[in-house]
Amino acid sequence: MEKHNGQGGEDAAGSARFLKMIVRDDHLGVIDNADGRGKHQGVCGDTVETFLEVHSGRISTIRFAISGCIYTLACANTLAHLIEGRTLAEGWELAPEEIITYLESLPADHHHCAELVVGSFYRALNDHRRQTDDS
Numbered sequence: 001m002e003k004h005n006g007q008g009g010e011d012a013a014g015s016a017r018f019l020k021m022i023v024r025d026d027h028l029g030v031i032d033n034a035d036g037r038g039k040h041q042g043v044c045g046d047t048v049e050t051f052l053e054v055h056s057g058r059i060s061t062i063r064f065a066i067s068g069c070i071y072t073l074a075c076a077n078t079l080a081h082l083i084e085g086r087t088l089a090e091g092w093e094l095a096p097e098e099i100i101t102y103l104e105s106l107p108a109d110h111h112h113c114a115e116l117v118v119g120s121f122y123r124a125l126n127d128h129r130r131q132t133d134d135s
Contacts, residue, residue: 015104021074021081029063035131038123042116046072050117050124058087064120071110075099075117083121091125094118 014022029051031037036052046068053061062080066073078099083091096114100106106114 014106017078018074018103018105021077021103022070024077027062027064027077027080028066030065031061031063034063034124036124036126036128038120038125038127040116040120040123042068042072042112042119044068044112044116046113046116048072048076048117048120050076050120052124052128054088054128058085059083059091060085062121064117068116069110069113071106071113072116074103074106075114078102078114079117079121088125088128091121094121 030049031051031053034051035054037050039047039049041047047066048068049065051061051063051065052059062084064076064080066076079094082098082102083094096111096118099114099117100111
């Protein structure tokens, strides 16, 4: 198979990490009575809704409802992989660039998918903050 941009070991289909994140489906779905919920639509028309469960200040579960492309799915799965089990404060520190770096071969014209997913996640964090502030 032809090498992708001469980057070590990556073929035209993408890195192993990227391919793994495309096929995961364990973070798809809705959490009823979520501790945080956020929805965001990207400039491309893709939509991501993020649902959080939070226990003892840690993000215990993340689920996504996605209407979009495989790149958005890969970014959402990567976000869940990087964030589940971490504190809320660590969640706020996540930047789209970390998702792009982790995936290794997300095409440049789809970097906005990482921004979309992180935007939805931040909205879910904000919703959780609002819920706990109102208690």
